[in-house]
Amino acid sequence: MFSLLVLITIVLGVVAAVQLSKVYQLAAKLRNHREEDISLADNKMNAWLMLIWMFVFFAGVIYFYVVYGDYLPVSASAHGNDIDMLFMVNVVIITIVFFLVHLFLFYYSWKYYYREDRKAFFFAHSTKLEMIWTIIPSIVLAFIIIFGLRIWNDITDVVASENPVRLEVYAKQFDWTIRYPGADNELGFSNYNLISGTNPLGIASDELIIGKIAELDEEISGIEKKLKEEGDFLPPSQLEALEDKIYRLQRHKLRINDVSTSREASSGEFKAGKDDKLVKGELHLPLGREVEFVFNSRDVIHSAFMPHFRAQMNAVPGIPTRFKMTPTITTDSMRVMEDNPNFDYILLCNKVCGASHNNMAVKVIIESEEEYQAWLEEQKTFSETLGGEGETDEAEESILEPVAEK
Numbered sequence: 168m169f170s171l172l173v174l175i176t177i178v179l180g181v182v183a184a185v186q187l188s189k190v191y192q193l194a195a196k197l198r199n200h201r202e203e204d205i206s207l208a209d210n211k212m213n214a215w216l217m218l219i220w221m222f223v224f225f226a227g228v229i230y231f232y233v234v235y236g237d238y239l240p241v242s243a244s245a246h247g248n249d250i251d252m253l254f255m256v257n258v259v260i261i262t263i264v265f266f267l268v269h270l271f272l273f274y275y276s277w278k279y280y281y282r283e284d285r286k287a288f289f290f291a292h293s294t295k296l297e298m299i300w301t302i303i304p305s306i307v308l309a310f311i312i313i314f315g316l317r318i319w320n321d322i323t324d325v326v327a328s329e330n331p332v333r334l335e336v337y338a339k340q341f342d343w344t345i346r347y348p349g350a351d352n353e354l355g356f357s358n359y360n361l362i363s364g365t366n367p368l369g370i371a372s373d374e375l376i377i378g379k380i381a382e383l384d385e386e387i388s389g390i391e392k393k394l395k396e397e398g399d400f401l402p403p404s405q406l407e408a409l410e411d412k413i414y415r416l417q418r419h420k421l422r423i424n425d426v427s428t429s430r431e432a433s434s435g436e437f438k439a440g441k442d443d444k445l446v447k448g449e450l451h452l453p454l455g456r457e458v459e460f461v462f463n464s465r466d467v468i469h470s471a472f473m474p475h476f477r478a479q480m481n482a483v484p485g486i487p488t489r490f491k492m493t494p495t496i497t498t499d500s501m502r503v504m505e506d507n508p509n510f511d512y513i514l515l516c517n518k519v520c521g522a523s524h525n526n527m528a529v530k531v532i533i534e535s536e537e538e539y540q541a542w543l544e545e546q547k548t549f550s551e552t553l554g555g556e557g558e559t560d561e562a563e564e565s566i567l568e569p570v571a572e573k
């Protein structure tokens with residue numbers, strides 16, 4: 168309702184301005200005064216308007232700095248303070264330049280408005296001036312870039328800590344799945360070709376590969392049966408569509424074969440996926456331990472943004488991206504600091520990725536190591552969610568029945 172009122176006010180304001188200018192033009196015409204004839208009084212008025220506007224403009228900018236300048240939440244990660252410092256340094260430099268440039272712009276517009284008896288000082292070139300406005304910005308920009316790069320290198324340096332938390336953040340339209348590596352602290356190999364209803368991240372294992380191939384075979388033979396029985400009665404377009412589907416399913420099978428004969432398969436990495444833990448809706452992290460994130464996406468580019476931790480990384484289909492950070496404030500402490508018992512950290516999608524992009528948010532919970540371990544203990548492993556054949560070690564040797572079916 169309020170925004171409607173604002174809109175009406177703006178529209179009426181524009182209409183009024185247009186009408187006023189028409190009246191002005193008409194009056195000028197009556198006075199036999201062409202629009203391009205500018206009097207000294209006009210010039211003077213414009214000069215003063217420039218100066219007045221400068222003060223209004225500056226006052227407005229200062230007002231917004233004061234009211235909205237402190238909009239960032241408290242940083243809750245080890246590197247967050249560095250980012251904030253970098254940000255502040257940039258803001259200070261930009262603010263100084265902003266005020267200087269606009270001061271000159273408006274002040275000289277006011278001071279040197281046109282007067283008949285005065286001629287402008289004219290010169291074609293000044294090496295000194297050119298040097299000043301080339302060298303000073305170069306130095307300032309070089310400083311900003313070097314300073315920024317140093318901080319970025321500190322944040323992204325590859326030396327891992329002794330005992331990091333490893334996890335994968337897997338995006339799809341429109342939610343996030345968090346995968347913890349389980350007891351071996353190793354994320355199992357995964358491939359999007361293996362994604363199914365029960366295997367949302369496409370984690371690989373011998374059984375799952377066999378299961379998936381069986382699933383595809385079943386689908387193919389179903390279509391072939393249909394073609395045999397009804398083929399003669401189907402319109403050509405539908406016939407073509409079914410044949411195309413068979414072709415695509417067979418291609419999918421070939422790709423799965425590639426997965427099972429890939430390098431990862433022979434090095435036994437398939438084992439690591441069994442005890443992985445898949446969690447939706449919540450991301451738990453222990454306080455003070457370094458977290459190594461791997462980001463992946465199933466469909467389009469998403470971006471994992473955690474504003475309180477000053478962290479953001481794109482999740483790109485087919486290209487795992489990485490980021491490290493160490494949380495420094497628990498959710499409980501932050502609730503006290505913010506004086507808000509309902510406060511929660513958040514991970515959200517920061518790339519407009521489709522219709523329900525705004526739904527892509529996950530609660531982030533920073534807790535003590537003990538609480539974190541207790542919570543992790545409660546989560547089901549991937550093989551448990553598949554249907555309870557549990558931790559059978561023999562499964563790796565003998566190839567069991569397909570388990571992918573529900």
Ligand SMILES: [Cu+2]
Nearest residue numbers: 469516520527
């Ligand atoms: Cu998204």
